Amino acid sequence: MAAPAAADIGGARAGDDEVDVIILGAGPAGAAAAITLCRHTRLRVALVERRLFDPFRPGETVSPALFPLMEYLGIARAGFEERHLQSYAHAAAWGGDELVVRDFLFNGQGSGLHLDRLAFDSMLLEQAGQLGAQIVQPAELLGITGGARWAVALRQGERKRTLGAAYLIDCSGRSSVMVRQQQCPVLQTDRMVGVYAYYDAGQADAPERLQRTLVETTANGWFYLAPLPGGRTALAFMTDAETLRTLDLLDPDTWRRHALASTHIGALVRELGAPQAFRQYPVHSRVARLPANAAWTAAGDAAASFDPVSSLGIGHALSSGIHAARVAQAYVEQGGGLGEGYRQSLLAHFQSYATTRRALYANEQRWPGAGFWQRRLAQEGERAVA
Structure with missing residues (x-):
């Protein structure tokens, strides 16, 4: 499946600039969050992606554990x-x-499955659009300001526009736009x-x-x-x-x-x-200490990223996108309630992953003097991160 053309999804209709939730990043995490919100709530959603999808992206192979997540998102x-x-x-x-x-x-x-990433990402984005999410792609992010509501300034071609929302979900990958702007603490264990x-x-x-x-x-x-x-x-x-x-x-x-x-x-x-x-x-490993009850959260690589040997990337992107959507819904409709649980689950998941990863790398003993393998055993990811 080809990526949607800019002209197909970049246009705005009257009233589109005010929504309930803005999702920054339309990869698997962002699309999963948008699909979840559109399928299970009445919240208005805008999904912002800075560029058209690249056909060459990592994340080529997924285990059968992915299928229940896809079915939850309505994809048979x-x-x-x-x-x-x-x-x-x-x-x-x-x-x-x-x-x-x-x-x-x-x-x-x-x-x-061995994935065609362009087809996979485009399928999820199309599902989000069909369910009612406003897709804004490609769009250059100019700035984000807070207040009573978030204001996200964008440039689409020659046109500038500002989206307003009560809640933001950072699914911008390892660039972690909101995590960085909000100076959220991040534990990174390697390079x-x-x-x-x-x-x-x-x-x-x-x-x-x-x-x-x-x-x-x-x-x-x-x-x-x-x-x-x-x-x-x-x-x-x-x-x-x-x-x-x-x-x-x-x-x-x-x-x-x-x-x-x-x-x-x-x-x-x-x-x-x-x-x-x-x-x-x-492909470094890192986890953000997200806020417990703020008007934003993060999912996918923006929240936590993992060594490719773990094969956690796309599964984590989808599951964290789904959970982040539930956090957003609780905040917008009830003033909060799920943020702390989501934050703690991410930290616990990363702690478990770090311990497992260290044990896996310890199985390779043929080059004890090699810097790469020494650094894998010296990583601090197994320390408590809560």
């Missing part, structure tokens, strides 16, 4: 699955050279980055046939490969910002040589040509 599993590629297994060389395969066939929930190469159709037949993810560790980080719909492939290397600079891994040729030096990933990279796109993304 059958119709959802047919737009994406079945994911039958996960293979990893982590803690040893041998590739260990975990088949989803035996988990009782069925297979996961991990991911360097992604996306390969066009026809360049990776073997991964496409296997329809499984592949993870392989190295002394300086770990590789991740996933097939995508349409015969495409995503290949990423996760490491620290310091290592990225030291090894010059933002140079595509250097990055490819590093990949070729690995055992399992290297065998597949030899079959690939030049990437269609080459991107860098921050």
